[in-house]
Amino acid sequence: MKNSRIIESYSKALFGFLTQRESLEETLVEMEEFLHNYSEKLQFFLENPTISEEIKLSTFREISTQLEFSQNFIQCVEILIKKNRVECLRDIFQALITLKEAKSGILKIEFRCAHHPLERQLVEIKNYFEKKLACRVNLNLIIDQSLIGGCIIRYRDIEINGSIQYKLESLKGEVF
Numbered sequence: 001m002k003n004s005r006i007i008e009s010y011s012k013a014l015f016g017f018l019t020q021r022e023s024l025e026e027t028l029v030e031m032e033e034f035l036h037n038y039s040e041k042l043q044f045f046l047e048n049p050t051i052s053e054e055i056k057l058s059t060f061r062e063i064s065t066q067l068e069f070s071q072n073f074i075q076c077v078e079i080l081i082k083k084n085r086v087e088c089l090r091d092i093f094q095a096l097i098t099l100k101e102a103k104s105g106i107l108k109i110e111f112r113c114a115h116h117p118l119e120r121q122l123v124e125i126k127n128y129f130e131k132k133l134a135c136r137v138n139l140n141l142i143i144d145q146s147l148i149g150g151c152i153i154r155y156r157d158i159e160i161n162g163s164i165q166y167k168l169e170s171l172k173g174e175v176f
Helices: 004-020 024-036 040-047 055-068 071-082 087-103 117-135 162-176
Strands: 104-112 136-143 151-155 158-161
Touching: 004 024, 004 071, 004 087, 024 071, 024 087, 024 136, 040 055, 040 087, 040 158, 071 087, 087 104, 117 136
Parallel strands: 104 136
Antiparallel strands: 104 151, 151 158
């Protein structure tokens, strides 16, 4: 993860700020909406070092007013603009979600596989991770036929890639 210390530092600070103001949930929803509509042009604009901070802030405030974002969300993004950390926005958002899940004692695990596993297998996988990680687990199943077979498991900043697609690509790299 790029700038992992910066992302960790900002996500913890923003988590504390938003938790204190009891607006973490609302702000995460707004952040998700903003990032979903975060066009390449807006990203380039906000991350462009040749554009002044004042212009970035006024443009962002105008957009936020039109989209009716809360003051807490606006303040979070303004901090990132002022500190020239807007390029970390997506990663900070993901880190905030991880912190929220950790506080609630539930870990979200993405389980991506080529074919739908049996229900019994999903329960076994969930139980395995709950025992291994000593916390409750929310298993998010994603069917991705491009994997051919096997699976990819992601949680926190860990990825375990046991897909046939990955193994074939690895072999291809070794052969050629």
